Amino acid sequence: MRLFNIILGVAVTGILGFFGIKEVLADPAYFFALLLGGLTRGSIYALIALGYTMVYGIIELINFAHGEIYMIGAMTALIVSTVLGLWGWNSAVIVILAFVFAIFYSCAYGFTVEKIAYKPLRTAPRLSALISAIGMSLFLQNYVMLAQTPGFLPFESLIPDFEFWEPFADIITSVEMTIIATTVIVMILLGILIKFTRIGKAMRATAQDQIMASLVGINVNRVISTTFVVGSATAAIGGVLIACHVGQINFYIGFLAGLKAFIAAVLGGIGSIPGAVLGSLVLGISESLFTGYFWSEYEDVFAFVILVIILIFRPSGILGRNETSKV
Amino acid sequence: MEPILNVKNLTMNFGGLKALDNVNIAVEKGQIAALIGPNGAGKTTFFNCITGIYEPSEGHVEITPPGKPTQRLNGLKTNIVAEKGLARTFQNIRLFEGMTVLENVMIGRHCRLKSGIISAMLRPSAQKDEEQKAVSDSYRILEKIGLDKYVNEMAVNLPYGAQRRLEIARALATDPFLLLLDEPAAGMNPQETKELDELIIWLRDNEDLSILLIEHDMKLVMSLSDNIHVVDYGRKIAEGTPREVKSNSDVIKAYLGDDSEDA
Known part of the structure; x- marks a missing residue:
């Protein structure tokens, strides 16, 4: 089986590589544009995938309502920026407040969803919590649809075309640059949080062994809440950024984005934070290249094909470790 | 009594x-x-x-x-x-394997520290002092138990007897x-x-x-x-x-x- 995998891998890479190099040499600028587009897309996936992977790392739950948290982030930013825009506030203030409110609302939703839908099921079989997550996802979608509108809402980009970015604007727009830069900053901050702060240590301890963590005095419930809040905050940032990039949102955007980010998390190795980032970038870039060189209509199909392939050949993902069962 | x-x-x-x-x-x-x-x-x-x-x-x-x-x-x-x-150890070793020896002990120290996320943002200096103290306390415990030479090793790489002692050290850290x-x-x-x-x-x-x-x-x-x-x-x-x-x-x-x- 292993040998077969290797042969298959080499063959596929070889064929793709051969055609790939030919295409790239024919039009390098096009290839580069696709690469940057993929990087942008991957950054957004990464911001969402982090929430999936952190929650999975700690309570082994696929939080299917996570995509909705991202959508709520985008919706909140839209409402805040529209209202403040009508009042004629300074656009820099609007950007900041839109982000602050989006993060705050998404965190509040993430926190509440955990308390209502997952905490009572902490000791229940994992399938129950999963079903509860799907229910929560449907509920939030429909709730936003009824409270707002089923149609698409135009989202005016909060991020202006920076003047200093003018010389590079042909290669990559200010919005794309902002997305990539923000993602990098968020990743660094998150890395510091997990690696060096006390709550980060408590998170890692809880992920490894919940009972032992509580025996040394860690309030596991609080750690789990914090994880949801942090994951929701990064998703909200992703939501606002993508809305700026795409220019329109509706209640349904969280569903597909959530699924894609989930694929990215699985691709990288669910439960692993560097894995989620890597998986997101790989998925974003390969999606972008696929749509650029093959058929753009099959973009989503391509993502799911990738999911199926990983699940068959490397279920633990790129950076995931093989599951060792707990005693 | x-x-x-x-x-x-x-x-x-x-x-x-x-x-x-x-x-x-x-x-x-x-x-x-x-x-x-x-x-x-x-x-x-x-x-x-x-x-x-x-x-x-x-x-x-x-x-x-x-x-x-x-x-x-x-x-x-x-x-x-x-x-x-009350602190306890387990019959099968339950260390946080992916962490260093020092981190394992510091986790035990966790419940004796006051500052949370909010105060960490508002008063980073107090948080830093407390963190420093947690490190030095943890190091002292490791010295007592005779594990100070392993401070930065991953817990999982320790010899068996040392892992058992580390469990005791972590338990001691909770005071x-x-x-x-x-x-x-x-x-x-x-x-x-x-x-x-x-x-x-x-x-x-x-x-x-x-x-x-x-x-x-x-x-x-x-x-x-x-x-x-x-x-x-x-x-x-x-x-x-x-x-x-x-x-x-x-x-x-x-x-x-x-x-x-x-x-």
Whole structure:
């Protein structure tokens, strides 16, 4: 089986590589544009995938309502920026407040969803919590649809075309640059949080062994809440950024984005934070290249094909470790 | 004086199975007490009932920390029990393997630190000082236990005996007044067991700790303990000094079987 995998891998890479190099040499600028587009897309996936992977790392739950948290982030930013825009506030203030409110609302939703839908099921079989997550996802979608509108809402980009970015604007727009830069900053901050702060240590301890963590005095419930809040905050940032990039949102955007980010998390190795980032970038870039060189209509199909392939050949993902069962 | 741990009429049912049946155990301050019994007698269940992993079906678990009033532990959450000053180790090692030795101990220190996320954002300097102190406290504990040379090693890479000691170090980091050790000598070689024996006595004499341990190594139990409690099939069958327990006919019966039944 292993040998077969290797042969298959080499063959596929070889064929793709051969055609790939030919295409790239024919039009390098096009290839580069696709690469940057993929990087942008991957950054957004990464911001969402982090929430999936952190929650999975700690309570082994696929939080299917996570995509909705991202959508709520985008919706909140839209409402805040529209209202403040009508009042004629300074656009820099609007950007900041839109982000602050989006993060705050998404965190509040993430926190509440955990308390209502997952905490009572902490000791229940994992399938129950999963079903509860799907229910929560449907509920939030429909709730936003009824409270707002089923149609698409135009989202005016909060991020202006920076003047200093003018010389590079042909290669990559200010919005794309902002997305990539923000993602990098968020990743660094998150890395510091997990690696060096006390709550980060408590998170890692809880992920490894919940009972032992509580025996040394860690309030596991609080750690789990914090994880949801942090994951929701990064998703909200992703939501606002993508809305700026795409220019329109509706209640349904969280569903597909959530699924894609989930694929990215699985691709990288669910439960692993560097894995989620890597998986997101790989998925974003390969999606972008696929749509650029093959058929753009099959973009989503391509993502799911990738999911199926990983699940068959490397279920633990790129950076995931093989599951060792707990005693 | 009140015993620091006083367990009265403790009963634990799992469905129809009585894992513990009306057990009374008291541990005095400064004592090394041992809980022994054949496999499946309910010793670990007893620990789980005290530390809040299980909620006892009946009975009282009371503690009297030095200089504090008597409190009931029934139904408290595990992390609260840890904050009250009970720390434990496990019979199968449960270290945080992906962390360094120092981090493992610092995690134990966690519950004794005050500042949370909010104060970390508002007053980073106070947070930093506290963190510094946690590091130096943890390092001091490692020195005492003799693990300071491993500070930055990953916990999983330590030799077996050192991992066992690290579990004790992590338990000590929570500042307990009572240490519960579940088979601390399991799997140790004679040299490691001897060092453990010395460590436990040293802890009692120098750290103002009381210790309750579960152990199968009778030589260790007999040499260490001030008081031994024997359980069998969830019931307590004997209590006393090592000498008394050794000559108790019920205990011999429980360990070696009853001849009269076969006759």
